[in-house]
Amino acid sequence: MMGAVTQNVVWHEESISREDRARKNGHKSVALWFTGLSGAGKSTAAQALQQRLFDLGHHAYVLDGDNVRHGLCSDLGFSDEDRHENIRRIGEMVKLFVDSGTIAISAFISPFRYDRDRVRALFPDGEFLEVYCKCSLDECEQRDVKGMYKKARAGLIKEFTGISSPYEIPESAEVELDTEGQSIEQSVEVAIRALVERGIIPNPE
Numbered sequence: 001m002m003g004a005v006t007q008n009v010v011w012h013e014e015s016i017s018r019e020d021r022a023r024k025n026g027h028k029s030v031a032l033w034f035t036g037l038s039g040a041g042k043s044t045a046a047q048a049l050q051q052r053l054f055d056l057g058h059h060a061y062v063l064d065g066d067n068v069r070h071g072l073c074s075d076l077g078f079s080d081e082d083r084h085e086n087i088r089r090i091g092e093m094v095k096l097f098v099d100s101g102t103i104a105i106s107a108f109i110s111p112f113r114y115d116r117d118r119v120r121a122l123f124p125d126g127e128f129l130e131v132y133c134k135c136s137l138d139e140c141e142q143r144d145v146k147g148m149y150k151k152a153r154a155g156l157i158k159e160f161t162g163i164s165s166p167y168e169i170p171e172s173a174e175v176e177l178d179t180e181g182q183s184i185e186q187s188v189e190v191a192i193r194a195l196v197e198r199g200i201i202p203n204p205e
Contacts, residue, residue: 027200029097029103030098031104031123033119034105034133035131037140038109038162039144049191063105080159084114084115116130131175132175132177
């Protein structure tokens with residue numbers, strides 16, 4: 001059934017080019033894919049980066065894992081299969097944001113390299129930047145802002161990343177944020193420098 005539906009759907013090209021949007025916005029669009037353990041600071045860093053970009057006059061938007069789970073992916077659980085589908089849907093949505101000229105900042109655990117690589121494949125070279133929020137499991141458990149690790153250790157949450165389900169560390173992330181050793185301000189500046197160096201935004205200095 002799904003195949004038949006797909007066969008009858010035709011992609012409509014945009015009447016406004018990506019280049020036109022970039023000229024009007026004063027910056028290029030890109031997907032910034034924040035990944036890391038629960039408690040690694042993905043959402044905090046993503047929101048802080050969004051604020052910095054907004055203050056600079058750029059168009060940026062954060063797609064947060066919990067928020068997406070409330071709506072677009074509310075029908076999915078946390079099995080491997082559901083996690084694959086969760087990231088597939090998010091990847092397609094992020095691509096639309098990037099097509100619109102937005103700096104799309106996603107903050108999802110996205111524990112499997114296969115899923116992250118599948119999203120990367122949706123984009124031309126240079127339009128997808130994997131941002132690894134590096135933080136030890138011990139530190140994430142110490143933070144445990146949602147109390148999730150305690151529940152996972154107690155067996156109350158099954159298939160929890162880092163405890164009963166694996167997290168596959170990125171092998172070649174374009175950006176690495178040491179969210180355990182850096183301040184949030186330092187992490188944001190690392191991300192800003194990466195955007196400037198790649199010609200996505202102008203140098204704010």
